[in-house]
Amino acid sequence: MTPTPTPTPPRRRRRHRRLLAVLLAAAVGGTALLLGPGGQAATAGTDAGRDGGATAQAAADAADTPGAPTAPGAPADGPSPTAAFTNPVVPGPNAADPSIVHHEGAYYHIATTWASHWEIRTAPTLGGLASADPVTVYEESAPERCCNFWAPELHLLDGPNGQRWYLTYSAGVAQDIDHQNVHVLESAGTDPMGPYTYKGQVDPYGDDRWMIDSTYLTTDNGELYMLYSFWEGTQNIYVAPMENPWTPASPGVRIATPTHDWEMSGAGVNEGPAVLQHDGRTFVTFSASHCDTPDYKLGLLELTGDPMDPGAWRKFPEPVFERNDAAGVYGPGHNQFFTSPDGTETWVVYHANPSASDGCGASRTTRAQPITWNEDGTPEFGVPVAPGEELAGPSGE
Structure with missing residues (x-):
């Protein structure tokens, strides 16, 4: 039997897509981005920047919608690089009955x-x-x-x-x-x-x-x-x-x-x-x-x-x-x-x-x-x- 890969939780995938979409749209619109608590993006700057922020928000909302396409250039769904790990979690020798x-x-x-x-x-x-x-x-x-x-x-x-x-x-x-x-x-x-x-x-x-x-x-x-x-x-x-x-x-x-x-x-x-x-x-x-x-x-x-x-x-x-x-x-x-x-x-x-x-x-x-x-x-x-x-x-x- 081929092992079934463990999927990234949907909530986490949506969060990653949302942030990537914000970054992409902001780059296009010239928006300066501030990352707030939990990685939430905020915009600051000129009117053009604020317009870019609106574009970023719209793109983020689209990315947060189930089934929405991934923004161009964004990586495919997968484990967060900072949280990824592989088994065994502890290789031993004292690793049985954990x-x-x-x-x-x-x-x-x-x-x-x-x-x-x-x-x-x-x-x-x-x-x-x-x-x-x-x-x-x-x-x-x-x-x-x-x-x-x-x-x-x-x-x-x-x-x-x-x-x-x-x-x-x-x-x-x-x-x-x-x-x-x-x-x-x-x-x-x-x-x-x-x-x-x-x-x-x-x-x-x-x-x-x-x-x-x-x-x-x-x-x-x-x-x-x-x-x-x-x-x-x-x-x-x-x-x-x-x-x-x-x-x-x-x-x-x-x-x-x-x-x-x-x-x-x-x-x-x-x-x-x-x-x-x-x-x-x-x-x-x-x-x-x-x-x-x-x-x-x-x-x-x-x-x-x-x-x-x-x-x-x-x-x-x-x-x-x-x-x-x-x-x-x-x-x-x-x-x-x-x-x-x-x-x-x-x-x-x-x-x-x-x-x-x-x-x-x-x-x-x-x-x-x-x-x-x-x-x-x-x-x-x-x-x-x-x-x-x-x-x-x-x-x-």
Whole structure:
């Protein structure tokens, strides 16, 4: 399958055409141009200049009309040169199981380290993350949770100490991935770079069972839940109500287990839940099949009632995002979502491999692309774009 290029958002294309038309018409009419806030053009000068300004305005209005022709000499529609980037967003080695947030003018990236520390990259543009230096924000030495740091996520939540960043992740003992558990850190303030302090292990059953891939769900009425994954012969997804971001209020309930063939490649796996809320609806993506195969992919759930009612979680019958052999993208999965700086776009961040023979290791890189919405209100992910394919950066950069 040929990958579908991601189009420049229509609003952005119109803005570019409008500005180009103003510049062109003003040059013809002898108008001096002043660029105001947001790139809006204003005219100044003689009567001839003002006449030119009127011509410029008319040309701009035409350029702002859907389907209007592009002004002569103007470049074809395409990504803004200042915002363009290519995947992978972060090439690795610490780029699997990624999470990206945008906060107060900057992007923050965190991903699996397989070590005893967390590191964050930050940059003012999405494309800038690739060259940003990682900064260590937390190190752990306690032997029961020192090692194998996996699947971090950053969430800005209202906690007991006010609004704070919570870093939830999986960790365990050295050289033994059979003792992974979920843990939570809390920031000292509202800076995603911390500093962070350890708050506790999330243990809904009090039996220290193997548990990974945690994320938070906040309902419209402010109730907080944690979603996570247990191994029980298959990898299953659970949800539990939370007293605070690190303390369960009661044991969780199972909401998803592998049932379809596309969830069974290599092993029966439902893991890596990620919450996506839009127009009053709550969706949860999850990763299906084993990460050691090129068939690792994303499935979709929708919450239709009480989060603690397993029957209120509807699983879609087909995967929503999977390998794109023609583009050289294999095993796309373990995603999260972030919103563009101006709030108009939703983006998916995920990891993928460059080869069908790669598996669950450091070959996985962080990728990102925008998603759209179908007429029925469900998310449309399209196909994973090829590495090196130029994309316009998130709107508002």
